[in-house]
Amino acid sequence: MRLLRALFAALLPILAAMPLAAQNAATLLADQISVISSGALAARGNVEAFFEGTRLSASGIVYDPGTDRIIFEGPILIRLADGTVFTAERADLGPRLENGLLLGARMVLDRQLQFAANQIKRSEGRYTELKSVVATSCQVCAGEAPLWEIRAGSVTHDQSERQLYFSDAVFRVRGVPVFWLPWMRMPDPTLKRATGFLIPSLRSTDLLGVGIKTPYFITFGDTRDLTITPYISPLTTTIEARYRQNFLTGKIEVNGALTQDKIRPGQARGYLFTTGQFDLPRDYLLRFGIQTASDEGYLLDYGHSAADRLENFVSFSRFRPDFISLGRLTAYQGLLPDVTTESTPPVLGNARFERRIRPELLGGLLRYGAEIEGHARPYETSGTSRDVARIGLSGTWQDSYLFGPGLIAEAETGLALDAYGTFDDPANEGLLARVQPKAMLTLRWPLIRTAASGGTDVLEPVASIAWSESFGGTPVNEDSTRSELDSGNLFALSHFAGQDRIETGPRLAFGGTWTHSDPAGWSGRLTAGQIRRLEASPDFATTSGLAGYASNWLVAGQLALPLGLTFDGRALLSEDGIFGKSEGRMGWSSKKFDLSASYVWLDADLAEDRPDEIAEWALDLGYRINDVWSLDLSGRYDLAADRPATAGATIGWNNECVSVELSASRRYVYSTTVSSSTDLSLEIGLNGFSAGRSGTTTSRVCTN
Numbered sequence: 001m002r003l004l005r006a007l008f009a010a011l012l013p014i015l016a017a018m019p020l021a022a023q024n025a026a027t028l029l030a031d032q033i034s035v036i037s038s039g040a041l042a043a044r045g046n047v048e049a050f051f052e053g054t055r056l057s058a059s060g061i062v063y064d065p066g067t068d069r070i071i072f073e074g075p076i077l078i079r080l081a082d083g084t085v086f087t088a089e090r091a092d093l094g095p096r097l098e099n100g101l102l103l104g105a106r107m108v109l110d111r112q113l114q115f116a117a118n119q120i121k122r123s124e125g126r127y128t129e130l131k132s133v134v135a136t137s138c139q140v141c142a143g144e145a146p147l148w149e150i151r152a153g154s155v156t157h158d159q160s161e162r163q164l165y166f167s168d169a170v171f172r173v174r175g176v177p178v179f180w181l182p183w184m185r186m187p188d189p190t191l192k193r194a195t196g197f198l199i200p201s202l203r204s205t206d207l208l209g210v211g212i213k214t215p216y217f218i219t220f221g222d223t224r225d226l227t228i229t230p231y232i233s234p235l236t237t238t239i240e241a242r243y244r245q246n247f248l249t250g251k252i253e254v255n256g257a258l259t260q261d262k263i264r265p266g267q268a269r270g271y272l273f274t275t276g277q278f279d280l281p282r283d284y285l286l287r288f289g290i291q292t293a294s295d296e297g298y299l300l301d302y303g304h305s306a307a308d309r310l311e312n313f314v315s316f317s318r319f320r321p322d323f324i325s326l327g328r329l330t331a332y333q334g335l336l337p338d339v340t341t342e343s344t345p346p347v348l349g350n351a352r353f354e355r356r357i358r359p360e361l362l363g364g365l366l367r368y369g370a371e372i373e374g375h376a377r378p379y380e381t382s383g384t385s386r387d388v389a390r391i392g393l394s395g396t397w398q399d400s401y402l403f404g405p406g407l408i409a410e411a412e413t414g415l416a417l418d419a420y421g422t423f424d425d426p427a428n429e430g431l432l433a434r435v436q437p438k439a440m441l442t443l444r445w446p447l448i449r450t451a452a453s454g455g456t457d458v459l460e461p462v463a464s465i466a467w468s469e470s471f472g473g474t475p476v477n478e479d480s481t482r483s484e485l486d487s488g489n490l491f492a493l494s495h496f497a498g499q500d501r502i503e504t505g506p507r508l509a510f511g512g513t514w515t516h517s518d519p520a521g522w523s524g525r526l527t528a529g530q531i532r533r534l535e536a537s538p539d540f541a542t543t544s545g546l547a548g549y550a551s552n553w554l555v556a557g558q559l560a561l562p563l564g565l566t567f568d569g570r571a572l573l574s575e576d577g578i579f580g581k582s583e584g585r586m587g588w589s590s591k592k593f594d595l596s597a598s599y600v601w602l603d604a605d606l607a608e609d610r611p612d613e614i615a616e617w618a619l620d621l622g623y624r625i626n627d628v629w630s631l632d633l634s635g636r637y638d639l640a641a642d643r644p645a646t647a648g649a650t651i652g653w654n655n656e657c658v659s660v661e662l663s664a665s666r667r668y669v670y671s672t673t674v675s676s677s678t679d680l681s682l683e684i685g686l687n688g689f690s691a692g693r694s695g696t697t698t699s700r701v702c703t704n
Contacts, residue, residue: 027051030061040064053081069094076102082190083110084159086120099123105130107157110189112656113137113688115155128157135166137688138657145175147658148686162191189688193219198227204680207263207301209233213240223247231302236261238302250278250286255304263301269294271304280316284325288314296335300667303679308336309344324369327351345375345478364399364411371499375478377424386425388478392418392499406445412493413439420475432473436502440466440493454519461512462529464491469504477501477539482608484581485545485572487556490529495546496539505535511554521562528555541607543580545572552580564589594622615639628655644668659685 031045044060060073072091079085085108093100105120107128114137117130133155138146153168166184170177187194198215211233218226224245231238240257256272263269274290291310299305315328329349354369374389396414403409416436422428442464449457479498489495491509494502511529531551545552552572559567569584581602588595602614621633630652636645648665661683669676 036062039066055079069100074104082159084108085111088120093122099125109157112189114140117155126158126160128159130155130157136657137686138655145172147655148173149175157188162188163194164188193217193222193225195219199683199685202680202682203231203233205301206677207235207675208261209235211236231257235263247278249280250276252276257302257304259298259302263297264295267294269298271298273304282318283320284316284318286314286316292333293335297675299335300669301675301677309334322356324352324354324356345377347376347378349374349376362397362399364397366395366397368395369393373499384425386428386476387423388476389421389423390418390475390499392416406447408444408446410442410444411440412442413437414493418475418499420473422476425476428476432475434470434472434475436468436470438466438468438493438502440464442491456517458515459512460514461510462491463508463510465506465508466493466503467506468493468502470502475500480539481541483540483544483546485531485551485554486570487527487554490527490531490554495531501537501539503533503537505533507531507533522560524557524559526555526557528553530554541605543603543605543608543610545580550575592624594620596620613640616645629653655687657687659683659687 027050030043030047033043036042041063047058047061049056056078058072058076062071070093074089076088076091087106088102089104091102100122102120105117107115115130116134118132121129131154133152134149136146136149140146149172151170152166156165164186169181171179195218198217200214202212204210213229213231215227215229227242229240238259243254245252254274257270259269271293277287280286290312293299310333313330317326331347350373352371356367359366371392376387377385394416398412401409418434420432444462446460477500480496480501483497509531513527515525517523530553533549536549540546552574556570566587571582572580583600585598598618600616604613617637619635623631632650635647638645646667650663653660663681665679667677
């Protein structure tokens with residue numbers, strides 16, 4: 001027993017990669033434990049030791065108290081608590097595994113990156129130095145060179161900084177030397193953030209030629225980083241940058257680029273996008289964004305964005321169960337020549353406050369609040385520089401009741417008071433006030449049936465009677481020009497998108513919803529309805545589905561089938577049986593496929609700045625060919641003009657040690673300010689030198 005205790009006391013320090021407290025428990029298993037003639041303690045035969053996440057196994061261990069060294073006899077396996085694995089034929093180490101030598105050794109970091117070396121030397125519990133090294137994250141098969149490897153005279157692993165330092169390094173592909181570097185530094189697989197070069201990428205476009213991007217990542221502690229990406233090609237010299245910083249109460253991100261190219265010779269081009277959000281006192285959230293570009297084509301030429309306008313904003317918000325407070329100031333920069341200030345004011349601002357209470361005397365829910373908004377046109381285009389401001393007060397009461405046969409009645413009534421000021425518009429300039437009372441009663445009767453097969457049907461007919469009126473002046477319509485009938489507003493009190501217009505007079509909305517859920521694995525939902533009025537509003541566009549005394553019929557449905565197949569569609573149908581605005585989507589998700597397809601149809605309507613009809617197909621397809629190969633296809637086709645809009649394809653090849661992505665895309669532009677272009681890009685990554693890549697693919701299996 002004394003010999004066993006002595007051996008435990010000697011072996012405890014070697015079972016972890018850091019000093020261990022004496023009271024921690026360890027487990028030692030061996031076929032034989034003895035004291036040899038020199039006074040050394042020995043454990044032989046299937047020796048295994050476990051301690052605080054560290055595991056050690058060897059055919060034999062000999063501890064010499066005179067030299068305070070432990071001799072390990074192979075085969076040796078040491079698995080540290082941080083995941084680092086050592087194997088060796090023979091080892092001579094100190095009692096804490098902090099100093100010593102392993103011969104004929106291998107080291108594996110984070111189950112990804114493996115090193116084979118003639119010897120491995122441990123020092124100071126921090127540095128691991130390997131001599132005559134071969135490093136790879138590929139599966140190594142006997143008699144076959146790995147897909148890639150780095151052969152180096154020496155490699156030093158700094159366990160504290162989690163860095164790898166190579167000297168006299170040769171990069172090989174299938175055993176063939178590709179390039180030599182006298183010295184290089186790379187992060188080990190456990191390090192998520194480290195200053196250094198990121199994976200470069202090749203890009204070829206019709207506009208910019210063949211170029212290369214070489215991003216360099218710089219860390220400033222744990223909360224800040226900067227990525228600088230030079231983009232060099234025969235036709236452009238560009239510097240791209242991204243800065244990110246986290247604060248205790250928020251975060252910011254800045255993306256930008258500065259360019260000199262031959263697309264617009266002698267002109268400095270570039271863009272700047274900034275986003276941020278911060279938590280403020282009293283549960284307020286502050287958000288802001290800055291977007292600017294030198295010209296209308298820059299973002300498309302360099303693949304940064306396909307937006308047709310840029311948005312600069314600052315907003316605040318606070319949401320509580322009984323109180324809402326929010327505000328936003330937005331300035332737009334149009335990128336298309338046909339976007340005018342008549343349809344889109346450059347500067348918009350609004351603030352809204354709303355309180356919700358449940359009065360004991362009335363019951364139900366009472367909401368009341370105030371809103372301030374304004375639209376400003378600092379410069380004049382299309383003959384107008386009109387500015388508009390509005391102050392509004394509103395109150396709404398809602399309640400619901402249940403009657404004997406399951407009939408649900410929902411009542412809503414409210415009052416809104418608005419004051420408008422219109423400036424720089426001779427036809428409408430001045431101040432006006434408006435009062436809008438409103439009321440609505442909705443009846444719902446959900447009917448449920450369970451079939452013998454176990455399927456459930458829910459049929460819910462709905463009818464609502466609504467009335468509202470406007471007394472006072474009529475403001476210019478700024479925010480209600482894009483109204484549309486859909487499932488969300490079929491039974492709403494107002495069908496206008498904004499506040500400048502309100503439906504007047506009585507009206508009736510009726511329809512219903514049928515929902516089915518089947519135990520066989522499929523479900524469906526169908527909604528249909530129509531609105532009828534005594535007074536027609538001239539402010540609804542013809543294609544909105546809301547114009548006239550009777551609206552179009554709204555038909556919307558969803559269908560979910562087994563094996564991940566889904567359908568979703570919506571259409572407006574006139575009383576003559578003619579389809580108007582329509583859209584449909586299909587999705588399919590399985591182990592092999594991810595498919596998303598959509599179709600949209602919009603009639604021409606000058607009231608919505610759409611002189612021509614729009615009909616378009618869009619497709620996104622992802623196909624996992626096997627554990628290594630993948631294919632992604634995407635495209636949009638303009639059916640109305642009978643011409644493509646975009647097309648793209650990406651081929652990916654990814655195994656345990658290499659990631660390759662080749663993509664090609666074509667943008668078809670029919671404009672005098674922006675040109676069509678084809679974009680080719682290639683990215684190659686070596687798995688094993690960055691965190692988060694392990695376990696993404698199945699490793700290759702060696703065959704005899």
